[in-house]
Amino acid sequence: MKREDILGKLGLVERNSGVYAGEWIDRKDADLLPSISPIDGSVIGSVTLATEEDYETTVNVANEAFLKWRDIPAPGRGAVIRDLGDAIREVAPELGALITLEMGKILPEGIGEVQEIIDMADFSVGLSRQLYGLTMHSERPHHRMYEQWHPLGILGIVTAFNFPVAVWGWNAMLAAVCGDSMIWKPSSKTPLTAVACSRIAAKVFEDHGHPGVMCLTVGRGSVVGERLVSDRRVPLISATGSCRMGRRIGEVVAGRLGRAILELGGNNAIIVTDDADLDLATRAILFGAVGTAGQRCTSTRRVLMDRRISGELTERLRKAYAQVTIGDALADGILMGPMVDAGEVATYVKAVETIREQGGQVLHGGEVLGGKGYESGCYVLPTLVKVDRDIPIMREETFAPILYLVEVDGVADAIAVQNAVDQGLSSAMFTTNLLSAEQFLSAHGSDCGIANINIGTSGAEIGGAFGGEKDTGGGREAGSDAWKAYMRRQTNTINYGRDLPLAQGIRFG
DSSP: OOHHHHHHHTTOOSEEOOEESSSEEOOTTOOEEEEEOTTTOOEEEEEEOOOHHHHHHHHHHHHHHHHHHTTSOHHHHHHHHHHHHHHHHHTHHHHHHHHHHHHOOOHHHHHHHHHHHHHHHHHHHHHTTOOOOOEEEOSSTTEEEEEEEEEOOEEEEEOOSSSTTHHHHHHHHHHHHTTOEEEEEOOTTSHHHHHHHHHHHHHHHHHTTOTTSEEEEOOOIIIIIHHHHHOTTOOEEEEESOHHHHHHHHHHHHHTTOEEEEEOOOOEEEEEOTTSOHHHHHHHHHHHHHGGGGOSTTOEEEEEEETTTHHHHHHHHHHHHHTOOBSOTTSTTOSBOOOSSHHHHHHHHHHHHHHHHTTOEEEEOOOBOOSTTOTTSOOBOOEEEEOOTTOGGGGSOOOSSEEEEEEESHHHHHHHHHHSSSEESEEEEEOSOHHHHHHHHSTTSOOSSEEEESSOSSOOOTTSEEOOEETTOSOOEESTTGGGGGEEEEEEEEEOSSSOOOGGGOOOO
16 A cells, blocks of 8 residues: 555645644644654654644634534434444545554554444444433432433543554544543644544534534643643543653642543563463464554563473464564564654663663563664564563563563462552463463452453453553543443432422431
């Protein structure tokens, strides 16, 4: 697929507006943000940055849109989202290729990310007829109690570079059927994918007479980000990123008594017991650690191997790592593309240096690739490291394809080592023993928001609620009842009698 065909199908040009507030705003004097492909270091296009005035315009438009949108019956809102899902289907190959071009994940992963948006649209259409409240029995005679859910307001969506559109889709589709409007602040590393998605959404909502429901502000954190998270007119902020960023957002939002959905760091482990299917485990570990060049929040960072099978599993992984093809992420047969930019590569290099300083043994990788085909400087070798369980760097999340191998003694020991980190997003165990599996999934097992048996830590389905505990932030997105975060709950009591009894049997007067 040629670059000009990708951009042309998505309506992208050399200069693109980064502000949508019911209409596209493109100031002639706006600062420009170039989008640079990590594949070859070339500039794909540029996006105008939002000003303080643009932000204020966007909030006002989003609020006006909310006041109209909330009065549309939820199934009617679902019909609009159905059309949005279909519109994204029409350009799924090109949008997936743009993700690859701008972020660096391989093409199948880019197209798979677009499929997540489509799946979320389908899920949300059904949900629009299922925003259920409960009916409760009142203790007072001739009284009826029930609860209902109302639209909340404006949602602020802050997304990271590693899933430049899927996380927007998780939030935007749910929020829209729940009756909210939204303002999206995407990562400055992947602005073009945000513009492309917003163009599709804007057209659909405009055709239905509701411009401004899904707004966009590409801008600096100091100009847009700080205002968005501190704005009392935005009752809910959903933010994906680092723990450092999440702490800042959490403090600011809590300070104004707002709501936050935080999806932050992951330091995910796979436990491999002595009875595990090692073929299955090896394949899952490889994808979990190498997919997206280790830049997923659910990437596998640690493998906790029972000492009795550690030698065999280590050798299997060394052979597998040696076969990983690295290169142009748009090309066929490539398993790992570049990291997103030189800054992330520098983080990788520093981590490898620290691993060696702390006594870790690099079994494979640990190098930045150069020469023909790697001129962007963003390509690295996936790295396999044998470490002691007490190595300090393993407690940190390094957003890179670095995998730590640790020997453990039995299931209880493995669970203790897995849980001994600050993060708590995803986890997995490979075992053929029912008792081990149940122990891992019990209340005294994995302390993560996601716990899997015989599948890896990465690649969650949209039907389940996605999120984690501890420093991961505690938020939930996507499926199950995650929709409740985007609405306000109201408890209603109706007295259809002639008396006025009080609760708890209180008599007054």
